[in-house]
Amino acid sequence: MGSLTFFILIFSLLGVLVVRGQTVRGNSPGAGFRHDKRESATSEDDVDIIFAGGGTAACVTAGRLAHANPHLNILLVEGGRNNQGDPTVVHPALFAAHLAPGSTTALFYRSKPSKHVGNREVIIPAGGMLGGGSSINLAMYSRAQAFDYDAWKTPGWAAKDIIPLCDKIETYHPGSAKIDMKKHGNSGPIHISDGGFRSKCENDILRTITRETGWKELADINDFSTVGGFMKLPRYVSPDGKRQDAAHRYIHPLLQQDAPSPNLRLLLNSSVTRVLFDKTTSPPRAIGIEYRPSGSNGTELRTVRARKMVVITAGALGSPQILERSGVGNSKLLQAHGIPAISDLPGVGENYQDHHLLASSYKTSLPPDETLDALATGRKDVGAMIAAGDPQLGWNSIDVAGKLRPEDSEAKKLGPAFYDIWKRDWKSHPKKPLTIMNFINTFVGNFADVEPDRQHISIGTISLYPYSRGSIHISKSDTGYDFDSGFLSSDVDVKTQMWGYKRARAIARKLPFFEGEVAVAHPKYPVGSAAGILASSDGANKEIVYTAEDDAAIELWIRQSVGTTWHSLGTCAMKPRKEGGVVDSRLNVYGTKGLKVADLSIAPENIGANVGNTAFAIGEKAALIIAEDLGLH
Known part of the structure; x- marks a missing residue:
């Protein structure tokens, strides 16, 4: 068994004993799972905005928009299950349960063997349930250096733009009188404390x-x-010891029976395969998604249409695959897989980075x-x-x-x-x-x-700033991928x-x-x-x-x-198209209309910190951008 394997076996058993069968209603952490009536959608449903992926940034953006605009119809599509009340989520000490063999709450991306790492395959876990990495990571509180955001050289994304959003995220409970609270938030949904x-x-x-x-x-x-x-x-844990993940703090409060935003729905256990386009417009306009429900033995595909926008939020290893299966990527690769090109963007799937x-x-x-x-x-x-x-x-x-x-x-x-x-x-x-x-x-x-x-x-x-670079691309038009971690x-x-x-x-x-x-x-x-x-x-x-x-x-x-820190980013880089960029400063995918990417894949360069805080900030920034685009408050 490799590093961490034995450590997580006991938690694998724990996951079976205390997770299955929970049907308790309620939103308080530890209350158990709750199936909300808005956890499903059919192919006949049209919505305003579709989020293709239910990770950290997606939950932040969707939650902010739904709370502020109750008439905006939003659908959040997640390939994994709900995280609400799951003891292995709520209690940070049980994080290793999600790394257990056979885990269904993490996605395990397997890189091809490389001579640089002793001819090994590097396994990169990513969030595989609602809330993404914020639901299953070590909850370690870590923020970037200011110059990291300035180094992105992108209008609207400099330190002066992003630091206020990092403060907006949090309610910081100082463990020391020496903490300068002017550099932290005091009214955000995410509590930072000793737990x-x-x-x-x-x-x-x-x-x-x-x-x-x-x-x-x-x-x-x-x-x-x-x-x-x-x-x-400190950590992403409330003073009473509960994990502060994006779903529990931004999404679940909106799904209560008395919620102010009945417009937000979840479509869980459903993997987005591709974006649908209206090709009669110039440029082609995103009009919906195709997805595969779990348990459909891989053959059943359904669709949902979006009246206003599709936002891809499947993470640095998932988002480029959705783009390529949709016809957005390197035209030569797309042609090799028989996929008609919507937009020729050679940068899709390139520039992979980790710590x-x-x-x-x-x-x-x-x-x-x-x-x-x-x-x-x-x-x-x-x-x-x-x-x-x-x-x-x-x-x-x-x-x-x-x-x-x-x-x-x-x-x-x-x-x-x-x-x-x-x-x-x-x-x-x-x-x-x-x-x-x-x-x-x-x-x-x-x-x-x-x-x-x-x-x-x-x-x-x-x-923190490795010079090694990798890539991920589809190897089959429906499910496969070709991943080079680039490590070392x-x-x-x-x-x-x-x-x-x-x-x-x-x-x-x-x-x-x-x-x-x-x-x-x-x-x-x-x-x-x-x-x-x-x-x-x-x-x-x-x-x-x-x-x-x-x-x-x-x-x-x-x-x-050497292994991963789960800090994948960079594969749909936010930089000029001529420099290999995939999205612009407004998160729009080049060569398309009505399509954005909003997750860590947009980060053009690495940061000097764990990336969870930046994922939250990207979610907050995306909410502001989308609201401005739609003329909403």
């Missing part, structure tokens, strides 16, 4: 970091500018209530925890995180190729981080490989991870609860290497000296172990 639970060892972690590294404990690394230290991180993740793990002397190990291995009764309202269920295991960049002297040591890039893209941008480092209070891997009853901590290093196709990205791993390992060895390194979660160093794995705390105080042979072992491990 009612934090580990006690976070103070030991921060003391070790500040003592051993020179990095500081910072008040706020999510103020759009701060970099170079760590903070006690690369590595996690190293360590044995600790921490008690069971300081990690999620006992929950992951079944030593804790999840049902009893839910019944008792255990506050640990509101935890995502990440209390400490930092945005980091090396000193210039460190960058030089990573080699001339890296340093040339450093001088060009980082040295003159002091607010640009190279990595995010997270302290994850659990083992990330197969628990069969570690000692039973042991508590662990893992350190994740996330490369740039050697610069390997150097980034090598720097992050070495710094993380040095910190881990100094932690007061460190009891050794988990061998399977580290490189296989040459026999006799002074940098070899420590089986216990003996030798932890010695400085680690790496040889060229050690670096070769680290690079091999990086290529064999």
